[in-house]
Amino acid sequence: MIITLTGDNDHSRKAELERLVAAFIREHSDMAVERYDGEETDAARMRESIASMPFLSARKMVILRSPGKQKAFADAIKDALHEMSDATDLIIYEPKLDKRSAYYKTLKKDTDYREHAVLDVAGLCHWAVAYVKEQGGTLAPGDARFLIDRVGMSQQLLKSELDKLLTYNDQITRDNILLLTEPTPQSTVFELMDAAFSGNTKRAFQLYAEQRALKVEPQAIIAMLAWQLHTIALIKAGGTMPADQIAKEAKVNPFVVRKTQGIARKLSLDTIKGLVADLLRLDMQLKRTSIDADEATRLYLLQLANI
Numbered sequence: 001m002i003i004t005l006t007g008d009n010d011h012s013r014k015a016e017l018e019r020l021v022a023a024f025i026r027e028h029s030d031m032a033v034e035r036y037d038g039e040e041t042d043a044a045r046m047r048e049s050i051a052s053m054p055f056l057s058a059r060k061m062v063i064l065r066s067p068g069k070q071k072a073f074a075d076a077i078k079d080a081l082h083e084m085s086d087a088t089d090l091i092i093y094e095p096k097l098d099k100r101s102a103y104y105k106t107l108k109k110d111t112d113y114r115e116h117a118v119l120d121v122a123g124l125c126h127w128a129v130a131y132v133k134e135q136g137g138t139l140a141p142g143d144a145r146f147l148i149d150r151v152g153m154s155q156q157l158l159k160s161e162l163d164k165l166l167t168y169n170d171q172i173t174r175d176n177i178l179l180l181t182e183p184t185p186q187s188t189v190f191e192l193m194d195a196a197f198s199g200n201t202k203r204a205f206q207l208y209a210e211q212r213a214l215k216v217e218p219q220a221i222i223a224m225l226a227w228q229l230h231t232i233a234l235i236k237a238g239g240t241m242p243a244d245q246i247a248k249e250a251k252v253n254p255f256v257v258r259k260t261q262g263i264a265r266k267l268s269l270d271t272i273k274g275l276v277a278d279l280l281r282l283d284m285q286l287k288r289t290s291i292d293a294d295e296a297t298r299l300y301l302l303q304l305a306n307i
Helices: 010-028 043-051 071-075 077-082 102-110 121-134 141-151 155-168 174-180 185-197 201-213 218-237 243-250 254-266 269-288 293-305
Strands: 002-006 033-037 060-065 088-093 112-115
Touching: 002 010, 002 102, 010 033, 010 060, 010 088, 010 155, 033 043, 043 060, 043 071, 043 077, 071 077, 077 102, 121 141, 121 155, 141 155, 141 174, 155 174, 185 201, 185 218, 185 254, 185 293, 201 218, 201 293, 218 243, 218 254, 218 269, 218 293, 243 254, 269 293
Parallel strands: 002 088, 002 112, 033 060, 060 088
Antiparallel strands: none
């Protein structure tokens, strides 16, 4: 068995590694598991491990974490796999792979290649509802979406929040989500931009105040606004391209693209350029002068609302 685990979904990738290792240990014991990290172990030692026979067990499992960081190992991957002992199960754990490399192409072709992609919002909702059910609890799909909008799309963070909510009450409700979770800066920047571009100054200022109450500094909010404007510009440049295609080519989460398309449609490219220039000017002023950061940021939000 030769398995490659890769992809941007940290939670899913780590969970599968844990399942594979646990299943092997149940049959062969943890004494038959060898682990090596490409950050610390040289290519020769990793190749020796997968080529050697197990000791005091019928099989062994070798886990290589980011072995491609050792160039000598990546360059000799075909030979390393060919030399592998028949009594060895190998897991190559590579969170990031350069898909232009020969190393990636060999892993894709000659191993059981399993890429764990980040789930979109629909997939996360389905996963969250199923996960809570597995734990003996209940979560409505609408409340799952509310939680995702509130804390973001990190599956690992969502699991932690769900575990916390389940500890409080196995019936997860919107009221409990509001009580026990805090909105992440990234989740509310969408609302902040939406409110501003909709001309809802009162709501935009309220969201800004909430961020400041969470001790998010004006400079951090400006950085998030810059990130959002960058995404808007990418969507605008994509024209009539579907959201998934824009996300793939721009290397942006599809959920972010879909949620931002409404704003992008309202703005001309010249307007976006002007907003970016004004935000840059604001950022420079905050770094070089002693202006009131909160007042200056609120004035920028007012500018967005008046477009």
